[in-house]
Structure formats: structure tokens, C-alpha cells
Amino acid sequence: MRWIWIDKFTEFASRSHGTAVKNVTLAEEYLADHFPGYPVMPPCLVIEGMAQTAGILVGEARDFKENVILAKIRKAEFDDYAHPGDQLRYHAKIESIDESAAATAGEVFRNDEIIGRIDLIFSYVNRSNSVAGLPTHNFVFTDQFMRLFEDIRGETDGQGATP
Amino acid sequence: MTLDREQVFERVEEVLIDSLGVDTEDVTKDATLSGDLGAESIDFLDIVFRLEKAFSIKISKGELFPDDILNNPDNVENGRITPAGLEQFKRSMPHADFAEFEKDPSVAKVPDLFTVDTIVNYVQAKLAAA
Numbered sequence: 001m002r003w004i005w006i007d008k009f010t011e012f013a014s015r016s017h018g019t020a021v022k023n024v025t026l027a028e029e030y031l032a033d034h035f036p037g038y039p040v041m042p043p044c045l046v047i048e049g050m051a052q053t054a055g056i057l058v059g060e061a062r063d064f065k066e067n068v069i070l071a072k073i074r075k076a077e078f079d080d081y082a083h084p085g086d087q088l089r090y091h092a093k094i095e096s097i098d099e100s101a102a103a104t105a106g107e108v109f110r111n112d113e114i115i116g117r118i119d120l121i122f123s124y125v126n127r128s129n130s131v132a133g134l135p136t137h138n139f140v141f142t143d144q145f146m147r148l149f150e151d152i153r154g155e156t157d158g159q160g161a162t163p
Numbered sequence: 164m165t166l167d168r169e170q171v172f173e174r175v176e177e178v179l180i181d182s183l184g185v186d187t188e189d190v191t192k193d194a195t196l197s198g199d200l201g202a203e204s205i206d207f208l209d210i211v212f213r214l215e216k217a218f219s220i221k222i223s224k225g226e227l228f229p230d231d232i233l234n235n236p237d238n239v240e241n242g243r244i245t246p247a248g249l250e251q252f253k254r255s256m257p258h259a260d261f262a263e264f265e266k267d268p269s270v271a272k273v274p275d276l277f278t279v280d281t282i283v284n285y286v287q288a289k290l291a292a293a
Contacts, residue, residue: 072209074181074182096216100208103209
């Protein structure tokens with residue numbers, strides 16, 4: 001199963017900010033049920049899209065060497081839904097980062113209109129701070145993921161170093 | 164940055180309201196972060212990030228909320244903090260009030276050291292040293 005909720009990056013400034021786009025299409029299966037006769041992208045999947053955009057930014061800041069997990073949704077505010085045919089633009093920036101975690105601030109645009117604000121906290125999980133039951137290998141940024149990342153990286157605008 | 168204690172408290176209050184989703188009336192100076200305000204472990208990190216932004220300060224890992232003292236076996240015995248552990252806590256947290264804790268220094272009561280006042284004291288000291 002492909003669990004990827006962004007289509008490509010249009011901007012990627014290492015350790016700073018990035019923008020990814022997501023085209024919402026009626027072919028996506030969940031829209032048949034959410035809701036019948038009124039297809040809208042569930043806000044939880046919009047949060048996932050932002051988490052992937054910001055999580056990649058946070059992972060890249062450490063060269064994808066450590067696992068990055070979403071630790072807290074600081075804020076998730078939505079003004080409106082995304083419908084089939086809309087393009088979502090996730091703009092994420094790193095607000096704070098230290099050896100164990102990072103906080104990101106994000107805005108969600110539908111076409112050119114802002115429709116949401118999502119702030120997140122990610123934890124770096126490595127051998128020293130992992131908890132029982134979590135695998136010790138890199139289960140987030142796997143080879144499969146990195147291939148996918150190459151696919152979605154797109155043409156960045158050259159602001160800052162690109163991965 | 165020159166802020167009096169009340170101004171520091173107000174900003175700390177705002178940080179805690181945003182971070183923990185609590186109400187203004189919940190944020191009293193004696194309120195404990197975990198027990199009274201419901202903070203979980205990741206919230207402490209969130210609070211540190213927000214304090215850094217709110218006061219334009221840099222808080223090193225473990226500076227506000229020491230996290231390695233309990234990991235040292237010399238500091239804990241039968242669920243209680245040893246005298247050596249207590250000394251280490253006091254050295255690491257000059258911003259905390261140990262009067263109550265010293266009467267019964269059990270590990271279970273360590274979270275009670277982290278109160279709203281503890282944060283205000285820490286920020287005030289940090290700003291004064293800047």
C-alpha cells in the first residue's frame with residue numbers, strides 16, 4: 001500500500017522550509033465514502049499531508065539518518081474543505097530544532113487560498129532514546145521511501161541546499 | 164529583555180494555555196504541569212520550544228526539566244530519591260521549590276517539582292543572566 005499524501009515538492013530549502021503539492025482527484029477511493037454525494041478530503045488526511053511534508057523536511061535536516069515520528073499536533077485549524085479538482089499546497093517551515101525533536105509551522109493553501117494552519121512536533125528516534133518495541137533500524141526513511149522521495153522531490157526552486 | 168515577574172508569568176501562562184489547551188484559571192503559580200495541567204512527556208518539549216520563542220532564549224536539553232537524574236542508580240533506592248540524588252536535583256533545578264518534596268522525596272512525586280512557578284523562576288533567572 002502506498003501511504004503517500006503529497007505528489008511532489010515545489011520548493012525545498014534544507015533545514016528551513018518546503019512546499020509540497022497534492023492534487024485531489026475523484027479517482028481516490030476514500031472520496032466515494034467521504035461523503036457519498038459530497039466528496040471532500042478528510043481533514044485528518046490533510047494533516048497527514050502536512051506531516052509528510054514537514055516530516056521529510058525534519059528528516060532531511062539529519063540526512064535521513066534517524067527515524068522521525070510525529071509526536072504532537074500542536075494546532076490544526078481548517079477554514080474549508082478540499083474538493084476533487086483542487087490542488088492543495090502544504091507550506092511547512094522548521095520553527096525549532098534540537099538534538100531530540102523539531103517543531104514545524106505550516107499553512108495549507110487550496111489553490112491560492114489559505115484554508116488551514118497545522119503546527120506539528122516531531123521526535124527523532126534513534127538507538128539512544130528508542131522505546132521498547134520500536135525497531136532499531138530506520139523504519140521511516142527506508143530505501144523504498146527514498147525512491148519515492150526522489151519521485152516527489154520535483155523541481156525545487158533552489159532556495160537553500162536541496163537534498 | 165526586561166520583564167517583571169508578572170509579565171513573565173503572563174507569557175508563561177500563554178505558553179501553557181497554547182501548549183496544553185488549559186484555561187486561564189487553571190494556570191495558577193502552584194499548579195503542577197503533569198498533575199494539575201495534564202502535561203505528558205512530549206508536552207515538556209513543546210513547552211521548551213514555546214518558551215524559547217516567547218522569551219527569545221535558548222534552553223539546553225535538560226536545563227529546565229532535568230531528565231537524566233533518575234537514570235542514575237545511585238540517585239534512587241526503593242522508589243525514593245537518595246540524599247545524593249536530592250542534592251543533584253537541587254543543583255540542577257535552583258528554580259524549583261523543594262520544601263514540600265524534601266518531606267517525602269519519592270520518585271512518584273518528582274513531577275510535582277515542575278510547577279508554573281518553577282518555570283517562571285527559571286525564565287526570570289535566565290533573562291537576568293542574559
